[in-house]
Each structure stands twice: as structure tokens, then as C-alpha cells.
Amino acid sequence: RKGNCHDNAAMESFFGTLKSEFFYPTRFESIEALQAGIKHYIHYYNHQRIKLKLNGLSPVMYRTQPVRP
Numbered sequence: 001r002k003g004n005c006h007d008n009a010a011m012e013s014f015f016g017t018l019k020s021e022f023f024y025p026t027r028f029e030s031i032e033a034l035q036a037g038i039k040h041y042i043h044y045y046n047h048q049r050i051k052l053k054l055n056g057l058s059p060v061m062y063r064t065q066p067v068r069p
Contacts, residue, residue, distance in 0.1 A: 021041075045059075
């Protein structure tokens, strides 16, 4: 199927953030250290990193809060 730039925008944004906050400032001794670091960063990104657009909550906390009528 033909690609659409809007389909890829969320992942491009994430990878840009991953590279600027995690990859470029860190030196890795092995591929295993890089893989473990990426797993840790993804958990941090989803569970601990607060976003002002999400009312100061992490993405997981924002999605799991009760719906108010």
C-alpha cells in the first residue's frame, strides 16, 4: 500500500526524541547494553515521563485515569 507521511509522524517523533535524549549522549560498550538501554528508555517514556499536553501525566497514567462524565 502507498505510504502516507501522516501514518509515520508519531514514530518519527518518538525516534527523534529517543535519539536526542538517549542515544546521542550515551556511549555503549556492546549491542546488549544498547538493547537493554532502549528497553529501559521505552519503559521510562511510557510510564514515567510527564507531558504537559497530557495534564502533567505520563502516557500510561493519562490513558488509565477514570473517564469523567
